Amino acid sequence: MITQIVSLAAFGLSIYSIYGVLSSTFSGGLGFEMDFDETTGVGSLRLEVTPQNTGYLDADITLGLKLLDGDGVAVASDSSSAALAPGSYETISLVLEVSREDYERIALGGESSIELFLGLRTLFDLVGISDTITIPQGVQG
Amino acid sequence: MSNRTGALVSAAITLLLFTVIPLMAPQYLPPSYIETLARTGIDVPSFVNQLAIMGVAVAALTLVKGFVAPSSPIYLLAALASSGLTFAFTVVTLSFGKLEELGNLGLTSMTVEVQGSVNAITLDFRFLVQLTALTVALRMVEAVFAYLEARKEAKVPEPPSAPARAADI
Numbered sequence: 001m002i003t004q005i006v007s008l009a010a011f012g013l014s015i016y017s018i019y020g021v022l023s024s025t026f027s028g029g030l031g032f033e034m035d036f037d038e039t040t041g042v043g044s045l046r047l048e049v050t051p052q053n054t055g056y057l058d059a060d061i062t063l064g065l066k067l068l069d070g071d072g073v074a075v076a077s078d079s080s081s082a083a084l085a086p087g088s089y090e091t092i093s094l095v096l097e098v099s100r101e102d103y104e105r106i107a108l109g110g111e112s113s114i115e116l117f118l119g120l121r122t123l124f125d126l127v128g129i130s131d132t133i134t135i136p137q138g139v140q141g
Numbered sequence: 142m143s144n145r146t147g148a149l150v151s152a153a154i155t156l157l158l159f160t161v162i163p164l165m166a167p168q169y170l171p172p173s174y175i176e177t178l179a180r181t182g183i184d185v186p187s188f189v190n191q192l193a194i195m196g197v198a199v200a201a202l203t204l205v206k207g208f209v210a211p212s213s214p215i216y217l218l219a220a221l222a223s224s225g226l227t228f229a230f231t232v233v234t235l236s237f238g239k240l241e242e243l244g245n246l247g248l249t250s251m252t253v254e255v256q257g258s259v260n261a262i263t264l265d266f267r268f269l270v271q272l273t274a275l276t277v278a279l280r281m282v283e284a285v286f287a288y289l290e291a292r293k294e295a296k297v298p299e300p301p302s303a304p305a306r307a308a309d310i
Contacts, residue, residue: 008270014269126268134259 017055049113052089062119070111148207179196188238211291220284
């Protein structure tokens with residue numbers, strides 16, 4: 001009986017933490033900012049999100065961002081992790097820097113995509129969810 | 142409350158929680174929510190039916206346990222099957238009724254395509270399945286011990302009545 005109650009409580013608390021962090025991460029949509037430095041020829045793509053842990057358990061969040069060319073090969077990538085205590089939040093910034101050659105290759109190729117990875121684990125790293133969003137060129141922004 | 146009344150009440154609650162509520166719940170969900178679930182590959186009617194069938198089975202087993210003597214092998218089989226169904230219920234629930242995911246025992250994947258973007262989600266609830274497996278195993282062992290105890294008690298002969306004393310005659 002005790003194990004069943006513990007199991008149910010663990011499930012409920014885990015779901016609550018996961019839902020809280022995910023909803024705060026994706027609330028208001030994902031805002032990508034693109035920039036191009038004409039002096040260096042380096043283009044950059046920035047994503048900033050502020051996940052908040054509204055649950056009662058610690059949560060570890062990992063965010064990854066990749067720019068894939070037409071062959072699915074990563075041209076640029078960045079990732080970051082944060083440990084969120086209950087009630088806390090943290091701003092995570094991911095920046096992809098693309099050289100002029102890669103930028104031109106992708107622009108001319110016409111096929112590229114952005115891959116956003118979100119990994120979230122809670123309940124002492126025992127329960128988790130991962131979400132990989134692939135956004136093809138043309139759908140972005 | 143007698144064993145039979147207890148079993149009837151328990152079976153009624155089980156039916157309500159695991160059969161009636163799941164069968165009625167989709168009517169109260171917004172259609173857009175059902176469509177979103179369908180896009181992830183979750184077949185809501187099939188999922189609900191799976192839960193409802195298991196609810197009926199658990200309720201039936203609860204009734205059997207209430208109406209059969211604990212020393213009967215049928216009681217033991219019903220207790221073991223009931224525990225097994227609890228495990229199945231957990232696995233089916235955490236797999237959202239997706240038959241192809243049942244074997245992953247709590248590691249469920251789904252893919253949603255929204256406006257050209259592909260969203261691949263993986264849920265890792267393996268720990269909860271393992272915890273349920275432990276609980277079910279302990280309940281099965283407990284059921285076997287309870288059955289053996291009941292058999293032992295059923296076999297104990299009635300103590301012979303005390304011989305009448307001479308003074309009583």
